[in-house]
Amino acid sequence: MSWIYLDNNATTKIAPEVLDVMLPFLQESYGNASSVQHRIGRDANQAVVWARQQVAQRFQVKESEIFFNSGATEGINMVLRGIAYAYARKGKHIITCQTEHKAVLATCAQLERAGIEITYLPVDHNGAIDLQLLQDSIRPDTILVCIMAANNETGVVHPISAIAQICQEEDVLFFCDATQLVGKQDINLQQIPIDILTFSAHKFHGPKGVGALYVRRKRKPIQIPPLISGGQQENGFRGGTLNVPSIVGCGKALEIAGAHPETRHYRDDLEKQIKQLIPEVIIHGEQALRLDNTSFIAFRHIKAAEIMTSLPNIALSSGSACTSGLLDPSHVLKAMAVSDEDAFSSIRISLSKYTTAADIQQTMDSLVDVVQKLRSSSPIWQLFNKGVL
Structure with a gap:
């Protein structure tokens, strides 16, 4: 059998086309993308630039709004902890959902112990949230709404466009864990006003250990302090030597996904x-x-x-x-x-x-x-x- x-x-499974574009950056063009003083480093740097363009084009956003990381779990931790810290003067209330990924729920539980109030929206027997209840739950001290695009267990898809609209009307940031939706359905972030979005490449035939965070450029910039401090990689947003082969694979996987x-x-x-x-x-x-x-x-x-x-x-x-x-x-x-x-x-x-x-x-x-x-x-x-x- x-x-x-x-x-x-x-x-x-990693797609053959993805593996093919990764291999040169594991074998020949293995330079550090920050070492632009020599050709092999510049080749790596250009590869990251191209991958960022691929991701940005897929979401219809600016390249400067895309930041590579190790995947959605890191993105979730960075955003939830960072927003709670940076916006503490505005409020200490976050809204999420009972059926979120454990990365969200575990981080929220830690934030609760640090004095952040979390509202966990219930779902009905089909796993759907009540949009009116979401709107009613937003308060003057609400700093973030965190709701996934699609559930990893049931596959239930949340109405992220309607959620984003509610958050925009209420002037509250909307953070979406789109890990299961990205690569399966298109998300046009010009049309859907999501403020922050995260995903992992290995969910759509890319390599493990790489993903990205989208942070919308707004008139009043969104404040998210880095979770990993170090050099000025990713515009100071995430320290550490860039994982060039995986970033290249991430870009290619998203380009061919559908x-x-x-x-x-x-x-x-x-x-x-x-x-x-x-x-x-x-x-x-x-x-x-x-x-x-x-x-x-x-x-x-x-x-x-x-x-x-x-x-x-x-x-x-x-x-x-x-x-x-x-x-x-x-x-x-x-x-x-x-x-x-x-x-x-x-x-x-x-x-x-x-x-x-x-x-x-x-x-x-x-x-x-x-x-x-x-x-x-x-x-x-x-x-x-x-x-x-």
Whole structure:
């Protein structure tokens, strides 16, 4: 049986075109991009300039608004901590959402201990926020709204254009973790007034350990002190020698990224077959707008861990890779009022442009077989069938 990879919301295979443009900066043009006194350094510097242009063009923004870093987790920490510090005189209130990535929630928890008040917006059973509640939650001392573009577990897409409009009207900064949306859908930042945005290249077939932060140039500049102090790299925004090969790979990956209609077709076909062939399943966020590649499914009355162990040749996950070691149920599903039992029964399937129809069919056949076998020997399933549960 061939290997099938369906955990693309955790990370993706690097695209061959991306690897090709990276290799020269690992082997021949290996200079420090700050060493512009000689040719090999200038070559590296020019490569970073070109990558920045690629990213800026994709978002329709100025090159001076793009800052390379190690990825979204660093960007999240820099923005949340930096805004809380720089805007303390204006206020100490931040608004976020209960289903944000753990990088946001963990940082917010630390800020709370430092005296920052955090409002965590709830979501409905489909994972959607209430825009009116968001607007009502903004106060004179609110300094930042931090809401992701698309959820990494369920794929539920938030209305970032409407959120940005609300924040603009209320004169509050809007920070968007767009890690899961970038590379799958276009974001035109000329049209959507997001103030700050972050992403990671490895989510769209780029290298790991690199991403970028977009900070809008405004009449009154946004104040974000650097998280990593050092030299004047990235215009003093982030110290440290630039990771030229990865930055080049990031630019190329974003340049070639885009929507793939067949991904939505494969995902929908998989869900349709699962609902037809496997009883007692729940597709989380099914009624909401979701990423085309994501399906988070509860196979009720059976543990997700048992299913995945029984499918060693198929890479699946039980939710966010950043929380896979935790014994608690998914905080995203809990916020959506999903029971602990159903949360522990849930498997995330996330596709990529490299996923094939054969991958989907083999996965479907394997899931039907494994779920039937596991349920046939499950006392809980037997009790459910007898109407005891």
